[in-house]
Amino acid sequence: MLARRSMSRVTDEAPTREQLLAAIAAAGRVADHSSMRPWRLIELRGDDRERLGRAIHKAEHKRGRSTKPLRAPLLIAVVASVRKSGKVPDWEQEAVASGVAHMLSLALDEQGWGVFWRTGEYTRSKAVAKAHKLAKNERLLGWLYVGGKPVRERETRRKTIDPESFLSAMPR
Ligand SMILES: Cc1cc2nc3c(=O)[nH]c(=O)nc-3n(C[C@H](O)[C@H](O)[C@H](O)COP(=O)(O)O)c2cc1C
Structure with a gap:
Protein backbone atom coordinates (compact mmCIF):
# COMPACT_ATOMS: atom_id res chain seq x y z
CA MET A 1 0.00 0.00 0.00
CA LEU A 2 2.89 2.36 0.72
CA ALA A 3 4.21 1.74 -2.80
CA ARG A 4 0.90 2.40 -4.62
CA ARG A 5 0.79 5.43 -6.88
CA SER A 6 -1.55 6.63 -9.59
CA MET A 7 -0.36 6.46 -13.20
CA SER A 8 -1.74 9.24 -15.37
CA ARG A 9 -0.13 7.75 -18.49
CA VAL A 10 -0.47 4.10 -19.33
CA THR A 11 0.34 1.91 -22.32
CA ASP A 12 -2.16 0.08 -24.57
CA GLU A 13 -1.72 -3.18 -22.69
CA ALA A 14 -4.69 -4.03 -20.50
CA PRO A 15 -5.71 -6.67 -17.96
CA THR A 16 -7.56 -9.67 -19.37
CA ARG A 17 -11.12 -10.28 -18.20
CA GLU A 18 -9.80 -13.09 -15.97
CA GLN A 19 -7.26 -10.78 -14.31
CA LEU A 20 -9.94 -8.16 -13.86
CA LEU A 21 -12.33 -10.67 -12.30
CA ALA A 22 -9.63 -11.77 -9.83
CA ALA A 23 -9.03 -8.14 -8.82
CA ILE A 24 -12.80 -7.55 -8.44
CA ALA A 25 -13.11 -10.65 -6.24
CA ALA A 26 -10.45 -9.15 -3.95
CA ALA A 27 -12.12 -5.71 -3.95
CA GLY A 28 -15.42 -7.38 -3.05
CA ARG A 29 -13.94 -8.13 0.38
CA VAL A 30 -14.64 -4.49 1.30
CA ALA A 31 -16.46 -3.83 4.57
CA ASP A 32 -20.16 -3.68 3.77
CA HIS A 33 -22.85 -2.84 6.36
CA SER A 34 -25.58 -5.52 6.16
CA SER A 35 -23.83 -7.00 3.06
CA MET A 36 -25.97 -4.88 0.76
CA ARG A 37 -23.43 -5.00 -2.09
CA PRO A 38 -24.48 -1.49 -3.14
CA TRP A 39 -22.16 -1.30 -6.13
CA ARG A 40 -21.44 -2.57 -9.60
CA LEU A 41 -18.75 -2.00 -12.20
CA ILE A 42 -18.96 -1.41 -15.95
CA GLU A 43 -16.09 -2.41 -18.24
CA LEU A 44 -15.35 -0.04 -21.13
CA ARG A 45 -12.93 -1.14 -23.82
CA GLY A 46 -12.45 -0.27 -27.51
CA ASP A 47 -15.44 1.60 -28.99
CA ASP A 48 -17.16 1.83 -25.61
CA ARG A 49 -14.69 4.60 -24.80
CA GLU A 50 -15.76 6.54 -27.90
CA ARG A 51 -19.39 6.29 -26.85
CA LEU A 52 -18.41 7.69 -23.46
CA GLY A 53 -16.48 10.46 -25.26
CA ARG A 54 -19.66 11.42 -27.14
CA ALA A 55 -21.68 11.46 -23.91
CA ILE A 56 -19.06 13.68 -22.24
CA HIS A 57 -19.26 16.22 -25.08
CA LYS A 58 -23.05 16.09 -25.00
CA ALA A 59 -22.92 16.89 -21.27
CA GLU A 60 -20.57 19.78 -22.06
CA HIS A 61 -22.84 21.03 -24.89
CA LYS A 62 -20.14 20.37 -27.46
CA ARG A 63 -20.23 18.56 -30.81
CA GLY A 64 -18.32 15.39 -31.57
CA ARG A 65 -16.62 13.40 -28.86
CA SER A 66 -14.11 13.92 -26.11
CA THR A 67 -10.86 11.99 -26.49
CA LYS A 68 -10.34 11.83 -22.71
CA PRO A 69 -11.57 8.22 -22.39
CA LEU A 70 -8.98 7.14 -24.95
CA ARG A 71 -6.17 7.79 -22.46
CA ALA A 72 -6.31 4.16 -21.31
CA PRO A 73 -7.30 0.88 -22.99
CA LEU A 74 -9.62 -0.10 -20.13
CA LEU A 75 -11.96 2.12 -18.12
CA ILE A 76 -13.91 0.74 -15.20
CA ALA A 77 -16.96 2.79 -14.31
CA VAL A 78 -17.67 2.58 -10.58
CA VAL A 79 -21.38 2.70 -9.80
CA ALA A 80 -22.98 3.14 -6.37
CA SER A 81 -26.32 1.30 -6.47
CA VAL A 82 -28.05 2.75 -3.45
CA ARG A 83 -30.79 0.52 -2.11
CA LYS A 84 -33.71 1.41 0.18
CA SER A 85 -32.89 0.50 3.76
CA GLY A 86 -34.17 1.49 7.16
CA LYS A 87 -30.79 0.63 8.63
CA VAL A 88 -28.06 1.64 6.16
CA PRO A 89 -28.27 5.25 4.95
CA ASP A 90 -27.24 6.31 1.43
CA TRP A 91 -23.92 7.74 2.58
CA GLU A 92 -22.84 4.43 4.06
CA GLN A 93 -23.65 2.68 0.80
CA GLU A 94 -21.65 5.24 -1.22
CA ALA A 95 -18.78 4.67 1.22
CA VAL A 96 -18.87 0.95 0.37
CA ALA A 97 -18.79 1.64 -3.39
CA SER A 98 -15.91 4.07 -2.86
CA GLY A 99 -14.10 1.41 -0.82
CA VAL A 100 -14.49 -1.02 -3.71
CA ALA A 101 -12.88 1.50 -6.08
CA HIS A 102 -9.93 1.99 -3.73
CA MET A 103 -9.47 -1.73 -3.15
CA LEU A 104 -9.77 -2.45 -6.85
CA SER A 105 -7.11 0.20 -7.59
CA LEU A 106 -4.81 -1.48 -5.10
CA ALA A 107 -5.47 -4.99 -6.45
CA LEU A 108 -4.79 -3.90 -10.04
CA ASP A 109 -1.66 -2.02 -8.95
CA GLU A 110 -0.53 -5.19 -7.20
CA GLN A 111 -1.10 -7.16 -10.44
CA GLY A 112 1.29 -4.70 -12.11
CA TRP A 113 -1.19 -2.41 -13.90
CA GLY A 114 -1.22 1.37 -13.97
CA VAL A 115 -4.44 2.87 -12.53
CA PHE A 116 -5.79 6.41 -12.31
CA TRP A 117 -9.17 7.32 -10.80
CA ARG A 118 -10.73 10.12 -12.86
CA THR A 119 -13.90 12.17 -12.71
CA GLY A 120 -15.06 15.42 -14.30
CA GLU A 121 -17.94 17.89 -14.06
CA TYR A 122 -19.81 15.61 -16.45
CA THR A 123 -19.59 12.57 -14.15
CA ARG A 124 -23.15 12.89 -12.86
CA SER A 125 -24.68 14.41 -15.99
CA LYS A 126 -27.79 12.96 -17.65
CA ALA A 127 -25.93 12.15 -20.87
CA VAL A 128 -23.25 10.16 -19.05
CA ALA A 129 -25.82 8.36 -16.88
CA LYS A 130 -27.74 7.41 -20.04
CA ALA A 131 -24.61 6.09 -21.78
CA HIS A 132 -24.06 3.74 -18.81
CA LYS A 133 -27.80 2.92 -18.55
CA LEU A 134 -27.83 3.78 -14.86
CA ALA A 135 -31.01 3.15 -12.90
CA LYS A 136 -32.63 5.91 -10.82
CA ASN A 137 -30.95 4.70 -7.63
CA GLU A 138 -27.49 4.63 -9.21
CA ARG A 139 -24.72 7.24 -9.14
CA LEU A 140 -21.34 7.19 -10.85
CA LEU A 141 -18.23 7.64 -8.75
CA GLY A 142 -16.00 8.08 -11.79
CA TRP A 143 -13.79 5.73 -13.77
CA GLY A 148 0.18 -0.99 -18.75
CA LYS A 149 2.76 0.73 -16.57
CA PRO A 150 5.15 2.64 -18.82
CA VAL A 151 8.75 1.41 -18.71
CA ARG A 152 10.13 4.82 -17.89
CA GLU A 153 7.83 6.18 -15.28
CA ARG A 154 8.24 9.89 -14.67
CA GLU A 155 5.42 10.48 -12.24
CA THR A 156 6.38 12.47 -9.21
CA ARG A 157 5.71 10.59 -6.08
CA ARG A 158 3.52 12.10 -3.38
CA LYS A 159 5.30 12.21 -0.07
CA THR A 160 4.27 9.67 2.52
CA ILE A 161 2.03 11.49 4.99
CA ASP A 162 2.97 12.18 8.57
CA PRO A 163 0.58 9.78 10.34
CA GLU A 164 0.85 11.67 13.64
CA SER A 165 -0.82 14.72 12.14
CA PHE A 166 -3.86 12.65 11.09
CA LEU A 167 -4.51 11.08 14.45
CA SER A 168 -5.76 12.81 17.56
CA ALA A 169 -7.24 11.76 20.85
CA MET A 170 -10.97 12.08 21.54
CA PRO A 171 -11.64 15.70 22.61
CA ARG A 172 -12.86 16.10 26.21
C1 LIG B 1 -13.00 10.21 -6.54
C2 LIG B 1 -11.71 10.68 -7.14
C3 LIG B 1 -11.74 11.36 -8.34
C4 LIG B 1 -10.57 11.85 -8.92
N1 LIG B 1 -10.63 12.54 -10.10
C5 LIG B 1 -9.48 13.01 -10.65
C6 LIG B 1 -9.52 13.70 -11.90
O1 LIG B 1 -10.55 13.82 -12.55
N2 LIG B 1 -8.36 14.22 -12.37
C7 LIG B 1 -7.17 14.09 -11.69
O2 LIG B 1 -6.15 14.60 -12.17
N3 LIG B 1 -7.11 13.42 -10.52
C8 LIG B 1 -8.23 12.86 -10.00
N4 LIG B 1 -8.16 12.16 -8.83
C9 LIG B 1 -6.84 12.00 -8.14
C10 LIG B 1 -5.98 10.94 -8.77
O3 LIG B 1 -6.72 9.74 -8.98
C11 LIG B 1 -4.75 10.61 -7.89
O4 LIG B 1 -5.14 10.08 -6.65
C12 LIG B 1 -3.88 11.83 -7.65
O5 LIG B 1 -3.36 12.26 -8.89
C13 LIG B 1 -2.71 11.58 -6.68
O6 LIG B 1 -1.88 10.54 -7.11
P1 LIG B 1 -1.51 9.35 -6.13
O7 LIG B 1 -2.79 8.56 -5.99
O8 LIG B 1 -0.40 8.59 -6.82
O9 LIG B 1 -1.03 9.93 -4.85
C14 LIG B 1 -9.32 11.63 -8.25
C15 LIG B 1 -9.30 10.87 -7.07
C16 LIG B 1 -10.47 10.39 -6.52
C17 LIG B 1 -10.41 9.58 -5.26
Missing part, protein backbone atom coordinates in the same frame (compact mmCIF):
# COMPACT_ATOMS: atom_id res chain seq x y z
CA LEU A 144 -10.63 3.82 -13.04
CA TYR A 145 -8.39 4.29 -16.09
CA VAL A 146 -6.30 1.13 -16.38
CA GLY A 147 -3.40 0.15 -18.64
Whole structure:
Protein backbone atom coordinates (compact mmCIF):
# COMPACT_ATOMS: atom_id res chain seq x y z
CA MET A 1 0.00 0.00 0.00
CA LEU A 2 2.89 2.36 0.72
CA ALA A 3 4.21 1.74 -2.80
CA ARG A 4 0.90 2.40 -4.62
CA ARG A 5 0.79 5.43 -6.88
CA SER A 6 -1.55 6.63 -9.59
CA MET A 7 -0.36 6.46 -13.20
CA SER A 8 -1.74 9.24 -15.37
CA ARG A 9 -0.13 7.75 -18.49
CA VAL A 10 -0.47 4.10 -19.33
CA THR A 11 0.34 1.91 -22.32
CA ASP A 12 -2.16 0.08 -24.57
CA GLU A 13 -1.72 -3.18 -22.69
CA ALA A 14 -4.69 -4.03 -20.50
CA PRO A 15 -5.71 -6.67 -17.96
CA THR A 16 -7.56 -9.67 -19.37
CA ARG A 17 -11.12 -10.28 -18.20
CA GLU A 18 -9.80 -13.09 -15.97
CA GLN A 19 -7.26 -10.78 -14.31
CA LEU A 20 -9.94 -8.16 -13.86
CA LEU A 21 -12.33 -10.67 -12.30
CA ALA A 22 -9.63 -11.77 -9.83
CA ALA A 23 -9.03 -8.14 -8.82
CA ILE A 24 -12.80 -7.55 -8.44
CA ALA A 25 -13.11 -10.65 -6.24
CA ALA A 26 -10.45 -9.15 -3.95
CA ALA A 27 -12.12 -5.71 -3.95
CA GLY A 28 -15.42 -7.38 -3.05
CA ARG A 29 -13.94 -8.13 0.38
CA VAL A 30 -14.64 -4.49 1.30
CA ALA A 31 -16.46 -3.83 4.57
CA ASP A 32 -20.16 -3.68 3.77
CA HIS A 33 -22.85 -2.84 6.36
CA SER A 34 -25.58 -5.52 6.16
CA SER A 35 -23.83 -7.00 3.06
CA MET A 36 -25.97 -4.88 0.76
CA ARG A 37 -23.43 -5.00 -2.09
CA PRO A 38 -24.48 -1.49 -3.14
CA TRP A 39 -22.16 -1.30 -6.13
CA ARG A 40 -21.44 -2.57 -9.60
CA LEU A 41 -18.75 -2.00 -12.20
CA ILE A 42 -18.96 -1.41 -15.95
CA GLU A 43 -16.09 -2.41 -18.24
CA LEU A 44 -15.35 -0.04 -21.13
CA ARG A 45 -12.93 -1.14 -23.82
CA GLY A 46 -12.45 -0.27 -27.51
CA ASP A 47 -15.44 1.60 -28.99
CA ASP A 48 -17.16 1.83 -25.61
CA ARG A 49 -14.69 4.60 -24.80
CA GLU A 50 -15.76 6.54 -27.90
CA ARG A 51 -19.39 6.29 -26.85
CA LEU A 52 -18.41 7.69 -23.46
CA GLY A 53 -16.48 10.46 -25.26
CA ARG A 54 -19.66 11.42 -27.14
CA ALA A 55 -21.68 11.46 -23.91
CA ILE A 56 -19.06 13.68 -22.24
CA HIS A 57 -19.26 16.22 -25.08
CA LYS A 58 -23.05 16.09 -25.00
CA ALA A 59 -22.92 16.89 -21.27
CA GLU A 60 -20.57 19.78 -22.06
CA HIS A 61 -22.84 21.03 -24.89
CA LYS A 62 -20.14 20.37 -27.46
CA ARG A 63 -20.23 18.56 -30.81
CA GLY A 64 -18.32 15.39 -31.57
CA ARG A 65 -16.62 13.40 -28.86
CA SER A 66 -14.11 13.92 -26.11
CA THR A 67 -10.86 11.99 -26.49
CA LYS A 68 -10.34 11.83 -22.71
CA PRO A 69 -11.57 8.22 -22.39
CA LEU A 70 -8.98 7.14 -24.95
CA ARG A 71 -6.17 7.79 -22.46
CA ALA A 72 -6.31 4.16 -21.31
CA PRO A 73 -7.30 0.88 -22.99
CA LEU A 74 -9.62 -0.10 -20.13
CA LEU A 75 -11.96 2.12 -18.12
CA ILE A 76 -13.91 0.74 -15.20
CA ALA A 77 -16.96 2.79 -14.31
CA VAL A 78 -17.67 2.58 -10.58
CA VAL A 79 -21.38 2.70 -9.80
CA ALA A 80 -22.98 3.14 -6.37
CA SER A 81 -26.32 1.30 -6.47
CA VAL A 82 -28.05 2.75 -3.45
CA ARG A 83 -30.79 0.52 -2.11
CA LYS A 84 -33.71 1.41 0.18
CA SER A 85 -32.89 0.50 3.76
CA GLY A 86 -34.17 1.49 7.16
CA LYS A 87 -30.79 0.63 8.63
CA VAL A 88 -28.06 1.64 6.16
CA PRO A 89 -28.27 5.25 4.95
CA ASP A 90 -27.24 6.31 1.43
CA TRP A 91 -23.92 7.74 2.58
CA GLU A 92 -22.84 4.43 4.06
CA GLN A 93 -23.65 2.68 0.80
CA GLU A 94 -21.65 5.24 -1.22
CA ALA A 95 -18.78 4.67 1.22
CA VAL A 96 -18.87 0.95 0.37
CA ALA A 97 -18.79 1.64 -3.39
CA SER A 98 -15.91 4.07 -2.86
CA GLY A 99 -14.10 1.41 -0.82
CA VAL A 100 -14.49 -1.02 -3.71
CA ALA A 101 -12.88 1.50 -6.08
CA HIS A 102 -9.93 1.99 -3.73
CA MET A 103 -9.47 -1.73 -3.15
CA LEU A 104 -9.77 -2.45 -6.85
CA SER A 105 -7.11 0.20 -7.59
CA LEU A 106 -4.81 -1.48 -5.10
CA ALA A 107 -5.47 -4.99 -6.45
CA LEU A 108 -4.79 -3.90 -10.04
CA ASP A 109 -1.66 -2.02 -8.95
CA GLU A 110 -0.53 -5.19 -7.20
CA GLN A 111 -1.10 -7.16 -10.44
CA GLY A 112 1.29 -4.70 -12.11
CA TRP A 113 -1.19 -2.41 -13.90
CA GLY A 114 -1.22 1.37 -13.97
CA VAL A 115 -4.44 2.87 -12.53
CA PHE A 116 -5.79 6.41 -12.31
CA TRP A 117 -9.17 7.32 -10.80
CA ARG A 118 -10.73 10.12 -12.86
CA THR A 119 -13.90 12.17 -12.71
CA GLY A 120 -15.06 15.42 -14.30
CA GLU A 121 -17.94 17.89 -14.06
CA TYR A 122 -19.81 15.61 -16.45
CA THR A 123 -19.59 12.57 -14.15
CA ARG A 124 -23.15 12.89 -12.86
CA SER A 125 -24.68 14.41 -15.99
CA LYS A 126 -27.79 12.96 -17.65
CA ALA A 127 -25.93 12.15 -20.87
CA VAL A 128 -23.25 10.16 -19.05
CA ALA A 129 -25.82 8.36 -16.88
CA LYS A 130 -27.74 7.41 -20.04
CA ALA A 131 -24.61 6.09 -21.78
CA HIS A 132 -24.06 3.74 -18.81
CA LYS A 133 -27.80 2.92 -18.55
CA LEU A 134 -27.83 3.78 -14.86
CA ALA A 135 -31.01 3.15 -12.90
CA LYS A 136 -32.63 5.91 -10.82
CA ASN A 137 -30.95 4.70 -7.63
CA GLU A 138 -27.49 4.63 -9.21
CA ARG A 139 -24.72 7.24 -9.14
CA LEU A 140 -21.34 7.19 -10.85
CA LEU A 141 -18.23 7.64 -8.75
CA GLY A 142 -16.00 8.08 -11.79
CA TRP A 143 -13.79 5.73 -13.77
CA LEU A 144 -10.63 3.82 -13.04
CA TYR A 145 -8.39 4.29 -16.09
CA VAL A 146 -6.30 1.13 -16.38
CA GLY A 147 -3.40 0.15 -18.64
CA GLY A 148 0.18 -0.99 -18.75
CA LYS A 149 2.76 0.73 -16.57
CA PRO A 150 5.15 2.64 -18.82
CA VAL A 151 8.75 1.41 -18.71
CA ARG A 152 10.13 4.82 -17.89
CA GLU A 153 7.83 6.18 -15.28
CA ARG A 154 8.24 9.89 -14.67
CA GLU A 155 5.42 10.48 -12.24
CA THR A 156 6.38 12.47 -9.21
CA ARG A 157 5.71 10.59 -6.08
CA ARG A 158 3.52 12.10 -3.38
CA LYS A 159 5.30 12.21 -0.07
CA THR A 160 4.27 9.67 2.52
CA ILE A 161 2.03 11.49 4.99
CA ASP A 162 2.97 12.18 8.57
CA PRO A 163 0.58 9.78 10.34
CA GLU A 164 0.85 11.67 13.64
CA SER A 165 -0.82 14.72 12.14
CA PHE A 166 -3.86 12.65 11.09
CA LEU A 167 -4.51 11.08 14.45
CA SER A 168 -5.76 12.81 17.56
CA ALA A 169 -7.24 11.76 20.85
CA MET A 170 -10.97 12.08 21.54
CA PRO A 171 -11.64 15.70 22.61
CA ARG A 172 -12.86 16.10 26.21
C1 LIG B 1 -13.00 10.21 -6.54
C2 LIG B 1 -11.71 10.68 -7.14
C3 LIG B 1 -11.74 11.36 -8.34
C4 LIG B 1 -10.57 11.85 -8.92
N1 LIG B 1 -10.63 12.54 -10.10
C5 LIG B 1 -9.48 13.01 -10.65
C6 LIG B 1 -9.52 13.70 -11.90
O1 LIG B 1 -10.55 13.82 -12.55
N2 LIG B 1 -8.36 14.22 -12.37
C7 LIG B 1 -7.17 14.09 -11.69
O2 LIG B 1 -6.15 14.60 -12.17
N3 LIG B 1 -7.11 13.42 -10.52
C8 LIG B 1 -8.23 12.86 -10.00
N4 LIG B 1 -8.16 12.16 -8.83
C9 LIG B 1 -6.84 12.00 -8.14
C10 LIG B 1 -5.98 10.94 -8.77
O3 LIG B 1 -6.72 9.74 -8.98
C11 LIG B 1 -4.75 10.61 -7.89
O4 LIG B 1 -5.14 10.08 -6.65
C12 LIG B 1 -3.88 11.83 -7.65
O5 LIG B 1 -3.36 12.26 -8.89
C13 LIG B 1 -2.71 11.58 -6.68
O6 LIG B 1 -1.88 10.54 -7.11
P1 LIG B 1 -1.51 9.35 -6.13
O7 LIG B 1 -2.79 8.56 -5.99
O8 LIG B 1 -0.40 8.59 -6.82
O9 LIG B 1 -1.03 9.93 -4.85
C14 LIG B 1 -9.32 11.63 -8.25
C15 LIG B 1 -9.30 10.87 -7.07
C16 LIG B 1 -10.47 10.39 -6.52
C17 LIG B 1 -10.41 9.58 -5.26
